[in-house]
Amino acid sequence: MGTGTGTETGMEAGAGAVAEAGARAEAGAVAEAGARASAAVVPEAGAGLVAQASPRRSPDPGTAPGTEPDQEPDQEPDQEPAPEPAPHPDSAHATALSGGTGGADALAPLVDTVMDALARGARRRGGPIAPGRPGEVAATVSEVFGGPTAVTGAEALDRLTELLAHGSADPADASCAAHLHCPPLAVAVAADLAVSALNPSQDSWDQAPAATALETLLLQELAGLVGYEPEHAAGVLTSGGTESNLMGLMLARDRVLGAASGRQIELTGVPGTGTDHAPGPRPQPRSRLRPRILASAAAHFSVQRAAALLGLGEDAVLPVPVDHQLRMDTEALAAALGGCAERGELPVAVVATAGTTDTGAIDPLRACAALAAEHGAWLHVDAAYGGGALLSDRLAPLLDGLALADSVSLDWHKLGWQPAAAGVFLVRRSETYASLARRAVYLNPADDEEAGYPSLLGLSLRTTRRADAFKIAVTLRTLGRAGLGRLVDACRDLAVAGARAVADHPRLELHSEPVLTAFLFRYLPEPGPERQADTAGAPADTAGAPADTAEAQREYGARCDAVNAALRRRLLREGSAVVGRTELPGEGPGRVRLKLTLLNPHTTAAEVERLLHAVVAAGRAEEGAR
Numbered sequence: 001m002g003t004g005t006g007t008e009t010g011m012e013a014g015a016g017a018v019a020e021a022g023a024r025a026e027a028g029a030v031a032e033a034g035a036r037a038s039a040a041v042v043p044e045a046g047a048g049l050v051a052q053a054s055p056r057r058s059p060d061p062g063t064a065p066g067t068e069p070d071q072e073p074d075q076e077p078d079q080e081p082a083p084e085p086a087p088h089p090d091s092a093h094a095t096a097l098s099g100g101t102g103g104a105d106a107l108a109p110l111v112d113t114v115m116d117a118l119a120r121g122a123r124r125r126g127g128p129i130a131p132g133r134p135g136e137v138a139a140t141v142s143e144v145f146g147g148p149t150a151v152t153g154a155e156a157l158d159r160l161t162e163l164l165a166h167g168s169a170d171p172a173d174a175s176c177a178a179h180l181h182c183p184p185l186a187v188a189v190a191a192d193l194a195v196s197a198l199n200p201s202q203d204s205w206d207q208a209p210a211a212t213a214l215e216t217l218l219l220q221e222l223a224g225l226v227g228y229e230p231e232h233a234a235g236v237l238t239s240g241g242t243e244s245n246l247m248g249l250m251l252a253r254d255r256v257l258g259a260a261s262g263r264q265i266e267l268t269g270v271p272g273t274g275t276d277h278a279p280g281p282r283p284q285p286r287s288r289l290r291p292r293i294l295a296s297a298a299a300h301f302s303v304q305r306a307a308a309l310l311g312l313g314e315d316a317v318l319p320v321p322v323d324h325q326l327r328m329d330t331e332a333l334a335a336a337l338g339g340c341a342e343r344g345e346l347p348v349a350v351v352a353t354a355g356t357t358d359t360g361a362i363d364p365l366r367a368c369a370a371l372a373a374e375h376g377a378w379l380h381v382d383a384a385y386g387g388g389a390l391l392s393d394r395l396a397p398l399l400d401g402l403a404l405a406d407s408v409s410l411d412w413h414k415l416g417w418q419p420a421a422a423g424v425f426l427v428r429r430s431e432t433y434a435s436l437a438r439r440a441v442y443l444n445p446a447d448d449e450e451a452g453y454p455s456l457l458g459l460s461l462r463t464t465r466r467a468d469a470f471k472i473a474v475t476l477r478t479l480g481r482a483g484l485g486r487l488v489d490a491c492r493d494l495a496v497a498g499a500r501a502v503a504d505h506p507r508l509e510l511h512s513e514p515v516l517t518a519f520l521f522r523y524l525p526e527p528g529p530e531r532q533a534d535t536a537g538a539p540a541d542t543a544g545a546p547a548d549t550a551e552a553q554r555e556y557g558a559r560c561d562a563v564n565a566a567l568r569r570r571l572l573r574e575g576s577a578v579v580g581r582t583e584l585p586g587e588g589p590g591r592v593r594l595k596l597t598l599l600n601p602h603t604t605a606a607e608v609e610r611l612l613h614a615v616v617a618a619g620r621a622e623e624g625a626r
Contacts, residue, residue: 094110094154094157098196098197098198098199099197099198099199103197104197107197110157111193113157113158113161114157114161116158117157117158117159117161117162117165118161118162118165119165120162120165121161121162121163121164121165121166121167121168122165122166122170124162124165124166125165125166125167125168125170125575126575127170127173127175127575127576128169128170128173128174128175128176128575128576128577128578129168129169129170129176129572129575129578130166130167130575131573131574131575131576132573132575133573137167140163140167141163141167144159144160144163145160145163169181169578170183171183171599171600172600172602173600174600174603174604174607174608174610174611175576175577175578175607175610175611175614176577176578177577177578177579177580177596177597177598177599177600177603177608177611178578178579178580178581178595178596178597179580179597180357180384180385180411180414180415180518180597180599181597181599182413182414182415182416182417182418182599182600183417183599183600184413184417184418184419185417185418185475185479187474187475187478187479188417188418188419188471188472188474188475189419189471190474191470191471191473191474191475192419192470192471194470195211195466195467195468195470195471198467200466200467201464201465201466201467202215202237202456202460202465202466202467203443203455203456203457203460203462203463203464203465204443204444204455204457205444205448205453205454205455206453208467211467211469211470212454212455212456214467214469214470214473215236215237215456215467215469216454216456217473218469218472218473218476219233219234219235219236219237219424219426219469220233221476222235222410222424222426223235223426225390225481226387226390226402226403226408226410226426227402227403228403228426228428232428232429232430233426233427233428233429233430234426234427234429234430234433234459235424235425235426235427235459236424236425236456236459236460237422237423237424237425237460237465237468237469238409238421238423238424238425238460238461239421239423239462240384240411240413240420240421240422240423241300241302241382241384241409241411241423242300242302242305242306243423243425243461244382244384244409244410244411244423244424244425245300245302245303245306245351245380245382245409246302246305246306246309246310246461247407247425247436247461248349248351248378248380248406248407248408248409248425248427249293249303249306249307249310249348249349249351249380250306250310250435250436251378251406251407251427251432251433251435251436252293252348252349252377252378252380252406252407253265253270253291253310253312253348253349254266254435255378255432255435256291256346256347256348256349256376256377256378257270257271257291257346257348258435260289260346261289264435265435266435266436269311270291270310270311270312271289289344289345289346290316290343290344290345290346291312291316291345291346291348292316292317292318292340292345292346292347292348293307293312293316293317293318293347293348293349293350293351294317294318294320294333294336294337294340294347294349294350294351294377295317295318295319295320295350295351295352295353296319296320296321296322296326296327296328296351296352296353296356296363297319297320297321297322297326297585298322298326298328298353298356298358298359298361298585299319299351299353299356299382300353300356300357300382300384303317303351303382304317312348316348318336318340320332320333320336322361322585324512325359325361325512325515326356326358326359326361326512326585327361327362327363327364328352328353328363328364328368330364330367330368330371333350333367333368333371334371337350337371337374337375337377340375341375347372347375347376347377348377348378349372349377349378349379349380350368350371350372350377350378350379350380351380351381351382352364352365352368352369352379352380352381352382352405353381353382353383353386354381354382354383354385354386354387354389354398354399354402355382355383355384355385355386355387355388355389355415355515355516356385357385357518357582358518358520358582358593358595359511359512359514359515359518359519359520360385360386360514360515360516360517360518360519361515362386362389362398362399362515364401365381365399365400365401365402365404365405366400366401366404367401368381368401369401369404369405378406378407379404379405379406379407380405380406380407380408380409381402381405381407381408381409382409383399383402383408383409383410384409384410384411384414384423385411385414385415385516386398386399386415386516387399387408387409387410387411387415387424388412388414388415388416388488388516389415389488389516390402391415391416391481391484391485391487391488392485392488392489392492393485394485394489394492395488395489395492395516398515398516403428405428406427406428406429406432407425407426407427407428407432408425408426408427409423409424409425410423410424410425410426411423411424412424412472414599415488415491415516415517415599416472416475416484417475417484417487417599418471418472418475419471421466421468422468422471422472423468433458433459436458436459436460436461437458438457438458439458440457440463443455443457443463444457444458486601487601488517490601491517491598491599491600491601492514492516492517494517494598494601494603494604494605494608495514495516495517495518495519495596495598496513496514497605497608497609498514498519498596498598498605498608498609498612499513499514499519499521501605501608501609501612502519502521502612505612505616507523507524507616507619507620508521508522508523508524508612508615508616509521509522509524511584511593517597517598517599518595518596518597518598519595519596520582520584520593520594520595521593521594521595521596522560522564522592522593522594523560523563523564523567523594523615523616523619524560525559525560525563525619525622525623526623527556527559553590554588554589554590556590557588557589557590557591558589558590560589560590560592561589561590561591561592563619563622563623563626564581564592564593564594564619565581565592566622567615567618567619567621567622568580568581568594568618570618570621570622571614571615571618574618576614576618577611577614577615577618579594579595579596579611579615580594580595580596580597581593581594581595582595594615596608596611
């Protein structure tokens with residue numbers, strides 16, 4: 001498998017096919033548009049791994065290079081001059097198509113309009129998010145989009161793009177670090193433009209000849225990266241971890257429940273579960289085989305959602321306790337599986353998480369695999385976040401045992417720097433995919449496949465499907481596994497430095513050391529006025545926290561929760577930072593935590609420390625307002 005450099009084998013034949021097909025179809029359209037839209041996508045030799053994009057704006061006519069246009073008289077000296085609207089394409093361009101031999105010429109001025117509007121919107125925003133409350137944002141959008149002053153005609157693309165850029169949270173800003181919401185690589189965005197322009201759909205070969213071949217080759221390469229044997233594995237590009245988790249649990253249901261019940265579940269449906277009643281004047285419960293899914297208490301909520309959609313019911317999911325790091329407790333998993341056997345319940349699947357959304361925790365994959373196999377359960381690993389560790393030589397050992405999973409979810413729009421959507425679903429053995437196979441005579445007739453025209457229709461839950469494999473393939477061939485691995489390592493180093501800064505600050509409390517690129521912490525307010533006298537001189541478990549009675553601890557925990565939740569909203573209102581918020585498993589007050597998820601490899605440790613100081617300042621302001 002070729003994952004070490006951008007010139008290795010594995011997909012070169014597929015990449016060449018795409019290049020050749022693209023040359024025939026577009027005659028260099030994407031290259032020309034990409035040169036105008038993102039001139040710094042790939043760095044020159046020695047310029048660093050990925051060039052940092054800067055706002056692009058065309059100079060006004062008659063303005064000498066390096067000079068700024070005169071300011072309006074009523075503007076403050078440090079304000080941006082009021083931007084002149086960019087030239088708008090005429091109606092002929094607006095109704096032109098992006099494909100065919102003339103598509104590039106029609107698309108180019110529109111791309112220029114978009115790039116200018118993106119730059120203006122980013123400058124107006126001036127930070128990670130525009131200041132204001134939700135109602136104010138909605139009013140601004142309504143003013144431009146609806147009502148008597150709504151933008152129409154040729155101005156719509158320019159004005160609405162600027163509105164979107166101004167009103168978006170920018171994950172490329174160092175102070176935007178709340179979610180698994182990555183800043184996409186410019187090269188991936190440029191590749192995605194090509195897909196949007198050509199609009200291939202993956203549900204039949206005759207709509208996407210090159211893209212069909214390329215997705216097949218890419219998935220073989222990713223299967224090898226996971227540790228599967230590529231020739232025996234199968235998979236598909238998905239909309240993300242939620243869809244991938246649904247597919248894994250659907251196949252688990254069909255295989256395991258089907259074998260136990262002797263039924264073809266995808267045809268006959270799920271047998272009755274829970275209890276029914278024996279006949280008689282006073283019906284007595286009569287037990288039936290009940291399917292169970294076992295997942296950690298920190299697993300993604302999509303596991304419950306999938307159980308509901310699959311007819312098993314959310315109650316079929318048994319939460320397994322976790323440790324302080326939010327890793328699944330394997331002794332508790334063994335006990336839960338044993339309890340299923342004692343109660344006559346059927347463990348359909350064990351869902352292990354490789355990278356929880358809060359702490360990046362990775363469940364003990366080998367132990368989970370052994371327990372699942374012992375009880376005849378399917379093992380699905382949700383590696384939507386943690387799968388990015390496979391790119392790093394330093395972090396890949398954290399995923400030891402991943403190759404033992406029956407199915408795996410990966411998301412390249414998290415720790416892979418792709419525009420959404422870029423989810424991947426893989427199974428270790430292609431024959432386990434059988435229940436998803438479908439034949440639609442207008443898309444994949446049997447005689448076409450017999451004649452050598454392949455179809456991906458039976459691999460997906462969707463019919464119409466974008467060629468999302470293309471941007472991943474371009475990124476892999478541009479940077480290689482080693483280049484992407486350096487980005488992963490940079491974000492991991494950033495998280496370690498941020499966690500150290502939290503631990504060193506007297507008003508912040510770190511929950512646990514980062515596993516990947518995220519960590520939890522909280523701001524510690526001073527004890528309330530009513531507690532000052534009682535706690536004067538008393539020892540503290542953590543800085544600022546009273547350590548006398550259980551009631552005092554509950555009161556302080558509630559105060560911590562309220563202040564941390566409020567300081568995060570304050571930062572959003574001010575437009576100064578986007579920080580995550582979550583809650584630890586359990587009951588009672590004191591569980592609210594803030595979260596930094598660091599996915600920008602260009603951010604510096606100093607910028608993360610400034611973000612933490614902003615959190616502290618907002619916490620003190622909230623204390624003062626109470």
